[in-house]
Amino acid sequence: MRGGIFDELGWPDWELAWREVTGGDHRVELTWQEAWPYVILGGPTTVRVLGAEGIVLRHDLRIPAGDRWGEPGYHYVDGHLLVYWRSQELGYDLRGYWHSAPDEPQPLQGRTRGSQPRRNTITLPLPGGGRTTGGGVLHPADSVVPDELPVITDGTAHWVYRDGDGDGDHGWREYDPASGTHGRRGLPRFLADxxxxxxxxxxRSWLRPALSERATPAAVPVD
Structure with a gap:
């Protein structure tokens, strides 16, 4: 306890990743995006993926010079990193690559929002592989980036938050990632009881897989 609560809440691996991405320069602009239970930290030339076990992936960006407009987007799926951006060469449509084939950028299908290709809502890994964004499932090597909707899970079932399409009926709805269908209004038992x-x-309510079986400053597991 010599350092007090601030030391307890520090994350040495985050600090290491920050130094690697910025060179220790606080003026460097960063992009951080989620990939639950991982975090993606990107800088002008390089990106890091961090988890509870530390830095799990280091990648030097291969975005063609002068092609990117706005910030890049990232998804981390089953150990593979998708890097994508709005391409000036393609009329500001999406273009990107998976880090396993960095010299092969290709057009991507997906929704764009201003200068940021991602909404950066929470996405969740699926037990059988892939990552659900609430609007679909992304797998390594895919060239279609699903839209993002808020998504939660109790470890078995999933729910997405819908705005109600203008009818005022907004809230969490049952969601089947396998079929992509959104069902009736509902809540996990933990939130409903x-x-x-x-x-x-x-x-403002959410439920996600616990990072560990013990309570941490970030989360407390529930039954």
Whole structure:
């Protein structure tokens, strides 16, 4: 406890990744994106993927000079990193590559939002492989980037948050990643079982796989 609570909440691997990406220069602009339970930290020329076990992937970017408009987007799927961006050469459509084939950038299909190709909502790995974005499932080598919707899971079932398409019926809905279908309104039991008289603010409520079996500053496992 010599360093107090601030040392307890520090993350040495994050600090190492930051130094590797920035060279220790606080003026360097960074991009961080999620890949639950990993975090992606990108700089102008290089990117790192971090997990509870430390830095799991280092990659030097191969984005063609002068082609990228805005910030790059990243997805980390089954040990593979997708790097993509809005391409000036392609009329600002998406272009990208998987880090295992960095010299083969190709056009990608997907939705664009201003200068940022990702919404950076939480995406979740699937037990059989792939990563669900709430709007679809992404696998290594895919050339279609699914749209992102808020997604949660109790470890078995999934739910996505829908805005109701203008009818005011917004909230969590059952979601089947295998078929991509969104079903009826519903909640995980942990969120649905509230004490009498209590109400739930759905858009601020979430449930994800625990990072460990013990409580940490980031999360507390529940049954």
């Amino acid at each position: 509230l004490p009498p008289g209590e109400s739930l603010t759905e858009h």
